[in-house]
Amino acid sequence: MDINKIKELILPLILSLTLGLAPFFPEPHILGKIKWVAGGANGMQLIDWFDLVLHGAPWLLLLITIVRLIIPEKKDSGQTS
16 A cells, blocks of 8 residues: 555544544443434434534544545546547
């Protein structure tokens, strides 16, 4: 793997492991929110949805970065019609 690709992963990975999982005990916060939504989201208020987005955003960024690194970019042939 190219060193530049690894560098692109560092920030999303750090964000996911810190903000994405905080607070860590008794369970990562994002897991509690996902369980809540999977259980029907009964009693969730707007602040809970915002919290889910806040803790989920680093994971989404990490996923997008990984997909961008795996799928090769289409090279422009430089020819115009």
